[in-house]
Amino acid sequence: MLCSGAGTTIALTLGAMDSSSSYSELVVDHTTIALLVVDERQRLHFLNSAAEMLLGVSAKKAVGLLLTEIVDIRCEMAEGLQRIMETNHPYTEREVELRLPGGEKIIVDCTLSPLLWQQQGQRTVVELQRMDQQLRLMNEEHLLNQTQASADLLRGLAHEIKNPLGGLRGAAQLLESELNDRSLREYTEVIIGEADRLQLLLDRMLGPNRPPQLRETNIHELLERVRTLVMVEAGDAPLQIQRDYDPSIPDLVADGNLLIQALLNIVRNAAQSLKNSGEIRLRTRIRRQVTIGHNHHRLVCSLEIEDNGPGISEELQKSIFLPMVTGRAEGTGLGLSIAQSIIHRHGGVIECQSNPEKTIFTLLIPLEE
Ligand SMILES: Nc1ncnc2c1ncn2[C@@H]1O[C@H](COP(=O)(O)OP(=O)(O)OP(=O)(O)O)[C@@H](O)[C@H]1O
Numbered sequence: 001m002l003c004s005g006a007g008t009t010i011a012l013t014l015g016a017m018d019s020s021s022s023y024s025e026l027v028v029d030h031t032t033i034a035l036l037v038v039d040e041r042q043r044l045h046f047l048n049s050a051a052e053m054l055l056g057v058s059a060k061k062a063v064g065l066l067l068t069e070i071v072d073i074r075c076e077m078a079e080g081l082q083r084i085m086e087t088n089h090p091y092t093e094r095e096v097e098l099r100l101p102g103g104e105k106i107i108v109d110c111t112l113s114p115l116l117w118q119q120q121g122q123r124t125v126v127e128l129q130r131m132d133q134q135l136r137l138m139n140e141e142h143l144l145n146q147t148q149a150s151a152d153l154l155r156g157l158a159h160e161i162k163n164p165l166g167g168l169r170g171a172a173q174l175l176e177s178e179l180n181d182r183s184l185r186e187y188t189e190v191i192i193g194e195a196d197r198l199q200l201l202l203d204r205m206l207g208p209n210r211p212p213q214l215r216e217t218n219i220h221e222l223l224e225r226v227r228t229l230v231m232v233e234a235g236d237a238p239l240q241i242q243r244d245y246d247p248s249i250p251d252l253v254a255d256g257n258l259l260i261q262a263l264l265n266i267v268r269n270a271a272q273s274l275k276n277s278g279e280i281r282l283r284t285r286i287r288r289q290v291t292i293g294h295n296h297h298r299l300v301c302s303l304e305i306e307d308n309g310p311g312i313s314e315e316l317q318k319s320i321f322l323p324m325v326t327g328r329a330e331g332t333g334l335g336l337s338i339a340q341s342i343i344h345r346h347g348g349v350i351e352c353q354s355n356p357e358k359t360i361f362t363l364l365i366p367l368e369e
Pocket residue numbers: 265269270273307309310311312320325326327328330331332333334335336337359
């Protein structure tokens with residue numbers, strides 16, 4: 001069956017009505033644009049996978065229901081649907097706000113096209129393309145380039161400081177061995193101690209210095225290790241770390257030690273923001289059809305670290321993944337930039353949402369088939 005959509009022609013099959021067109025069915029199910037078909041009473045007749053994902057409802061459940069029973073549409077879209085029935089002309093409305101069943105508001109570009117197939121009454125194809133995601137992708141790319149440039153600069157600098165620092169430490173050690181007066185050794189010990197501290201900082205600035213060792217890794221085992229570590233660090237403080245895991249998530253192909261380092265940096269930040277008294281929630285889910293950078297993934301592991309701390313100011317949120325950006329007096333501002341670079345090395349990304357009630361860091365890591 002053919003329908004016109006956004007100026008093009010889209011091959012579309014409606015379930016069992018055309019079983020020979022499994023190829024077009026596959027195409028429709030692989031597009032990232034949400035496609036729905038409604039009749040003149042706005043009753044749903046078809047949803048592709050992207051529409052199921054966007055609206056959070058299965059086609060099985062939704063077919064037969066009214067569009068308004070699934071999603072709260074703004075009157076412009078409802079009017080558009082009415083108009084198309086009368087005029088038979090395609091119609092596009094930009095940046096339409098929809099409220100999803102869970103209460104989440106999303107911004108979509110919406111194209112309505114009459115279906116050129118009218119054996120069983122008039123049908124309209126509704127194409128929904130999320131625009132907030134496009135904006136997210138642009139921001140993500142900008143951030144990625146910015147983070148990469150700062151990290152490269154910093155790595156170069158760290159590398160240059162490391163060599164003379166080694167020389168200074170060696171000279172102080174030699175001097176120490178020549179000193180007969182024990183009281184003077186106090187000074188060389190300060191030099192050696194401070195050189196070691198700087199060395200550790202430089203090593204962190206240089207980041208992981210080996211290629212990731214990829215193997216099948218259970219994400220929940222890693223989270224449990226991080227949880228135990230942070231609980232131990234909190235000691236007797238009333239910190240709570242709740243778990244909300246989806247046990248059906250398959251193993252990731254990843255470097256477990258690097259992922260622990262990334263997770264630890266984020267969970268530690270959450271514990272620090274809570275001053276070890278509050279709640280952290282670790283949530284894992286599978287997400288489908290996610291675009292990270294320029295790559296589209298059918299299946300992605302989503303890992304959320306949520307805390308009910310004071311949140312991150314809007315100003316700080318803009319640069320939080322850049323190295324040396326910190327909001328803590330004793331912070332070095334390296335934790336999140338290291339975590340981001342580790343997750344990038346796994347083809348993923350870390351996102352952050354924060355308000356004065358809660359902060360959520362979301363790690364998206366592709367699950368390759
Ligand atoms: N969950 C959170 N809640 C509130 N603020 C946060 C949270 N996570 C990060 N931040 C803010 O982001 C800043 C940067 O974090 P990042 O981990 O990169 O560096 P840091 O914690 O300051 O130093 P370190 O290198 O020791 O980790 C923190 O200083 C803090 O102000």
